[in-house]
Amino acid sequence: MPRFRTRLAGALLTVLALTLTGCGGTAASSQTTAAANRVEPLTDTPEPRLPVTVSSADGKKVTVSRARRIVPLSGSLSEIVFTLGLGDRVVARDITATFQQAAKLPLVTRNHDVSAESVLSLKPDLVLAEKTTGPSEAMGQIRAAGVPVLVVDPAQGLTDVGPRIQAVADALGVPAAGKELTKRSEDRIAAVRKAIPDHRERPRVAFLYLRGSASVYLIGGRGSGATSLLEAAGAVDAGAESGLKQDFTAITTEALAQAAPDVILVMTKGLESVGGIDGLVKIPGVAQTPAGMNRRVVSIEDGVLLNYGPRTDQVLKSLVDQLYGGGSE
Secondary structure: OOOOOOOOOOHHHHHHHHHHHHEOOOOOOOOOOOOOOOOHHHHHHOOOOOEEEEEEOOOOEEEHHHHHHEEEOOOHHHHHHHHHHOOOOOOOOOOHHHHHHHEEOOEEEEEEEEEEEHHOOOOOOOOEEOOEEEEEEHHHHHOOOOOOOEEOOOOOOHHHHHHHHHHHHHHHHHHHHHHHHHHHHHHHHHHHHHOOOOOOOOEEEEEEEHHHOOOOOEEOOOOOOOHHHHHHHHOOHHHHHHHOOOOEEEHHHHHHHHEEEEEEEHHHHHHOOOHHHHHHHHHOOOOOOOHHHOOOOOEEOOOOOOOOOOHHHHHHHHHHHHHHOOOOO
């Protein structure tokens, strides 16, 4: 099960690291228009110009001399590398890299924890990591072995798409490709937003993070990472708007009543883990919300929902299509 925000935003990754031990596996087939869960590389594969020295989000300067063997430690970062056209240089994947081109790569994480031994056995030239990548002991081992580690700022919203792409592209010595991919991604997001159908009222959407096998039932508040996506779709983040200040809060009847969502947004695997919509409405408080009464649920594949990367336009389009059905309200 992906930590998705890998982008996923740091706050949810922290929740997952603390609560989802033993929750492995890959994401189910997507309800997004993600081209059978494949990334779309740039048409011209760039040739990296190295060495380069770049700033890492952990405050360090990182010099990259070679990029023949890359290990991205999140699905989001893997997606960026592959979409830049450098997927043939990736030698491993994190459990959250669920798109098809990465499927056969060896895993170097277990329940989201990095195995330093697995990483080092692949003799990487560069490791790409999130601020939340851990455990810290494993990352320390990788650095102590002399492997350059670039830490990238977490994704919290649509404005992070470009900076994350560019940070990876600069480290790989392909800054022009980063600019090209950033423009392509931002143009596609803008096109989806422009095509959102007219609707009289902004639907209230609550983002629920569910893992029935681990008895984890959370509602997103400020900082969950969903707010930017929902607002771009012309909706209201019901959890954040209702005053939930924590990134994620345990679902209660009171919290759901306060949020009063018209629609519930979930990850595909999360919905499956509670037995689909029939199981979802059995969670205390859900059936009493407008969304529960009308069984209005938007489901998007785990590995891409909150990545805020090259496929975010597809996520936004899926969200819009499921919210509005392609028509006006």
